[in-house]
Amino acid sequence: xxxxxxxxxxxxxxxxxxxxxxxxxxxxxxxxxxxxxxxxxxxxxxxxxxxxxxxxxxxxxxxxxxxxxxxxxxxxxxxxxxxxxxxxxxxxxxxxxxxxxxxxxxxxxxxxxxxxxxxxxxxxxxxxxxxxxxxxxxxxxxxxxxxxxxxxxxxxxxxxxxxxxxxxxxxxxxxxxxxxxxxxxxxxxxxxxxxxxxxxxxxxxxxxxxxxxxxxxxxxxxxxxxxxxxxxxxxxxxxxxxxxxxxxxxxxxxxxxxxxxxxxxxxxxxxxxxxxxxxxxxxx
Numbered sequence: 001x002x003x004x005x006x007x008x009x010x011x012x013x014x015x016x017x018x019x020x021x022x023x024x025x026x027x028x029x030x031x032x033x034x035x036x037x038x039x040x041x042x043x044x045x046x047x048x049x050x051x052x053x054x055x056x057x058x059x060x061x062x063x064x065x066x067x068x069x070x071x072x073x074x075x076x077x078x079x080x081x082x083x084x085x086x087x088x089x090x091x092x093x094x095x096x097x098x099x100x101x102x103x104x105x106x107x108x109x110x111x112x113x114x115x116x117x118x119x120x121x122x123x124x125x126x127x128x129x130x131x132x133x134x135x136x137x138x139x140x141x142x143x144x145x146x147x148x149x150x151x152x153x154x155x156x157x158x159x160x161x162x163x164x165x166x167x168x169x170x171x172x173x174x175x176x177x178x179x180x181x182x183x184x185x186x187x188x189x190x191x192x193x194x195x196x197x198x199x200x201x202x203x204x205x206x207x208x209x210x211x212x213x214x215x216x217x218x219x220x221x222x223x224x225x226x227x228x229x230x231x232x233x234x235x236x237x238x239x240x241x242x243x244x245x246x247x248x249x250x251x252x253x254x255x256x257x258x259x260x261x262x263x264x265x266x267x268x269x270x271x272x273x274x275x276x277x278x279x280x281x282x283x284x
Contacts, residue, residue, distance in 0.1 A: 037075075040068040045113070052108040063103050070118050074099055077122045086130055098125025112159040119164070120155045127151075143187065149174060150184045220270075226252075227266035234263055 043051065048069075054062035074095035082088050102121035106114050153173045157165040167178040167185070174181070220228050233251065236242040245263075249256040 037071050040071060043069045048114055049108055052106055052114050055103060056106070056108060066114060067099055067103050070099060070102075070115055071096070073115060073118055074122055077119065078126060080123075081126055081130060091126055091130075094126045094129040095122045097129075098122035101125065106159070110159050112161065116163060117155065117159040120151070120158050124151050124155070143184075147184050147187060150181065222269055223266050227262055227269070230259060230262045231266050231270075 043066075048066070051062045051066045055066055074092055078088060078091035078095045081091055086094075098121040099118055102114070102118035105121070106117050108114075150170065153170055154165055157169060157173060161169075165173075167181040170181045171178045220231065223231065229252070230248060232238050233243040233248045234245070243251070245256050245259055249259045252259065254262075
């Protein structure tokens with residue numbers, strides 16, 4: 001199967017970081033992008049696997065569907081680099097390229113979730129593009145080569161494990177120390193990200209948070225009514241205030257241990273249903 005053309009994705013953003021600057025009203029562009037993403041629902045794990053096998057066999061429609069369902073992941077990863085000096089919509093475009101590379105390179109026979117593999121591919125594409133533009137900290141050639149080996153090892157292990165590998169696991173794979181891995185990971189980040197994150201309330205922040213809410217509410221529909229109520233109260237989805245286990249038990253007239261069991265069951269369902277690493281992690 002040939003690669004899916006990035007031009008087929010929603011939102012017209014610049015094909016390269018060296019092109020014309022993004023439109024001045026970035027908030028409108030991001031809002032339109034988010035509205036377009038609403039057309040593409042999340043995939044259940046079994047549907048994701050089915051599409052991955054079909055895409056591997058050369059089905060372009062399956063490849064399109066697999067990519068479209070993971071476009072929100074591009075937003076989440078791009079937000080981490082929003083202070084790198086590259087226009088946010090350009091970061092999204094580079095992330096889209098990485099997503100397509102993930103569709104092309106994912107092998108379902110090796111196990112793991114596509115979204116976990118895509119998470120690494122998207123981040124790699126964004127980091128590499130920013131580095132090519134001199135946006136990241138300059139490093140010696142030997143260190144750059146070590147960073148590249150780290151990215152390749154992380155890609156392999158993420159697909160095999162079905163999650164992001166820990167620094168210690170990467171250290172064993174590469175024959176180095178966890179401290180060395182941690183230093184390489186820090187060097188891979190944009191220079192601005194080494195200081196502090198993107199300012200709160202920025203357009204990119206608003207769009208990603210809206211996408212997270214969209215995904216979370218859609219996934220809550222998989223729970224029973226009681227499970228939904230417990231999760232909403234425990235995670236502040238009712239009025240923005242997180243309730244303690246004891247308070248939820250009092251509100252629902254159930255023992256605290258019962259609320260704990262309901263919450264554990266609900267979170268297990270959500271983690272299984274949600275392929276997106278950024279949303280699954282937010283449930284911890």
